Amino acid sequence: MRHLTYLAVLAGCLAVAVWLEPVLRVGVLRRWRRLLLTLVPVVLVFGAWDLAGIAAHQWSYDPGQTVGVVLPGRLPLEELLFFVVVPVCAVLGYEAVRKVLRR
Amino acid sequence: MSYTVAAGLAVLGALALDLLVLRTRLVAGRVFWTTYAIVLASQLVANGVLTGRQVVRYDPHAILGLRLAYAPVEDLGFGYALVLVTLSVWVWLGRRGVDGPTTPPAR
Numbered sequence: 001m002r003h004l005t006y007l008a009v010l011a012g013c014l015a016v017a018v019w020l021e022p023v024l025r026v027g028v029l030r031r032w033r034r035l036l037l038t039l040v041p042v043v044l045v046f047g048a049w050d051l052a053g054i055a056a057h058q059w060s061y062d063p064g065q066t067v068g069v070v071l072p073g074r075l076p077l078e079e080l081l082f083f084v085v086v087p088v089c090a091v092l093g094y095e096a097v098r099k100v101l102r103r
Numbered sequence: 104m105s106y107t108v109a110a111g112l113a114v115l116g117a118l119a120l121d122l123l124v125l126r127t128r129l130v131a132g133r134v135f136w137t138t139y140a141i142v143l144a145s146q147l148v149a150n151g152v153l154t155g156r157q158v159v160r161y162d163p164h165a166i167l168g169l170r171l172a173y174a175p176v177e178d179l180g181f182g183y184a185l186v187l188v189t190l191s192v193w194v195w196l197g198r199r200g201v202d203g204p205t206t207p208p209a210r
Contacts, residue, residue, distance in 0.1 A: 005152075005156060005158055006153065006158050009149050009152050009153055009158075012149065013145065013149055016145060031201075031202050033201060033202075034193065034196045034197065034201045034202055035193075037192075037196055037201060038189060038192045038193045038196060041188075041192060042185070042188055042189050042192065045188070046184075046185055046188075049109065049113070049181075053106065053109075053165075056104075056165070057162055057165075058105075058106050058161065058162050058165035058166075059106070059159055059160060059161045059162065059165070060159075060160050061158060061159055061160075062157055062158050062159075062160065065156065065157075065158045066158070083185075086182075086185060086186075086189075087185070087186075087189040089142070089145070090138065090142055090185075090186045090189050090190060091189065091190065091193050093138045093141050093142060094134065094135070094138045094190050094193070097134050097137045097138045097141070098134050101133070101134060101137065
């Protein structure tokens with residue numbers, strides 16, 4: 001089970017935020033095209049930073065706590081998912097806050 | 104370039120994007136800061152697990168060594184830049200009308 005640690009953290013982040021879509025009707029996932037266009041530059045820029053950090057040996061990931069799918073540049077799959085999950089959670093939170101403060 | 108310097112530059116870059124490039128000016132409003140406070144609390148927990156359990160390990164020479172909830176303080180800059188860039192692009196795309204017309208066309 002140890003190799004699921006990182007994946008479990010990502011699942012936890014999603015679980016904390018995704019209920020905002022149906023309950024507060026923030027309409028973030030519904031506006032998938034805009035969400036996708038937001039994710040593209042974020043994944044590219046921060047993914048490139050991550051790869052540069054790995055290449056410069058500034059950080060590394062424990063193979064024992066990741067599922068073992070490693071992308072080019074020694075980037076674990078979870079790290080790529082991180083750059084999708086965190087922005088999606090941030091946008092869900094932003095739209096939820098906007099909705100609540102407007103009430 | 105150390106992670107410390109990179110994180111500082113990322114914060115400045117994200118601020119420039121928000122204030123000068125896309126001109127979304129999110130950092131001037133309370134919606135962004137309320138959101139960021141929630142994200143920051145979540146980050147301290149999630150990143151605390153990742154760094155505390157050593158899923159991610161850092162080269163001591165690349166960071167200051169100052170840690171908050173197990174994570175190097177540099178991660179705060181990384182997270183702040185990630186969230187600000189994401190929300191700035193999201194809002195900018197919204198203003199450009201990527202969602203299409205907000206009201207359905209009359210028949």
